Amino acid sequence: MELLLKGVAIGIGATVLMDLWAIVLWKGFRQSRPNWAPVGRWFWHLKNGTVFHDDIGKASPYANELALGWISHYAVGILYGVILALFVGDAWFAAPTFLPAWILGIVTVGAGWFLLQPGLGIGVAASKLPNANTVRILNLVAHTVFALGLYGTALLIR
Incomplete structure (x- = not known):
C-alpha cells in the first residue's frame, strides 16, 4: 500500500510540475495554454465506445468537460x-x-501521439496540424518535465 501511495504522490508532483512548465x-514564450476541455469531451465520449473522432469539436459537448479534462489530466498523471x-x-x-x-516519461508520449491526438481528430502525433513538428517537440519536452517531476518528487518523499 505504501508503494501505491508513493506512486500517487510522484504522479501528482509530476503533473503539477508539468502544469507549471505550461505556465x-x-x-514567457507566448505559447497557448493547454485547453483540457477537448480532452474532457473525449473522455466523456469514451463511455459510448467512441475512441476516435474526426474532430472532437464537432462531438456532442458535455457541460463539465473542462473539469473532466483537468480530472483526467491528473488521473493519468497519477x-x-x-x-x-x-x-x-x-x-x-x-x-x-x-x-x-x-x-517512462518518453514512453508515455506514445499515449498522446497514438491514442489521444488521433482520438481528438488531430492525427497520429498531431500529423493533421500545420505545426505538427512543434507540437511533437513540445510533447517530448513536456514529458521530460513530467519525468523530472516524478524524480524530484521521489527525492522529496524519500
Whole structure:
C-alpha cells in the first residue's frame, strides 16, 4: 500500500510540475495554454465506445468537460506515477535516479501521439496540424518535465 501511495504522490508532483512548465511557456514564450476541455469531451465520449473522432469539436459537448479534462489530466498523471512505482519498487524510492522516470516519461508520449491526438481528430502525433513538428517537440519536452517531476518528487518523499 505504501508503494501505491508513493506512486500517487510522484504522479501528482509530476503533473503539477508539468502544469507549471505550461505556465512558463505561456507567460514567457507566448505559447497557448493547454485547453483540457477537448480532452474532457473525449473522455466523456469514451463511455459510448467512441475512441476516435474526426474532430472532437464537432462531438456532442458535455457541460463539465473542462473539469473532466483537468480530472483526467491528473488521473493519468497519477496512473503513470503508480506504474513507475510498481515497476521500480521500493529500492528506487530509497535512492531515486532520473533514468527510469525519463524512460517512462518518453514512453508515455506514445499515449498522446497514438491514442489521444488521433482520438481528438488531430492525427497520429498531431500529423493533421500545420505545426505538427512543434507540437511533437513540445510533447517530448513536456514529458521530460513530467519525468523530472516524478524524480524530484521521489527525492522529496524519500
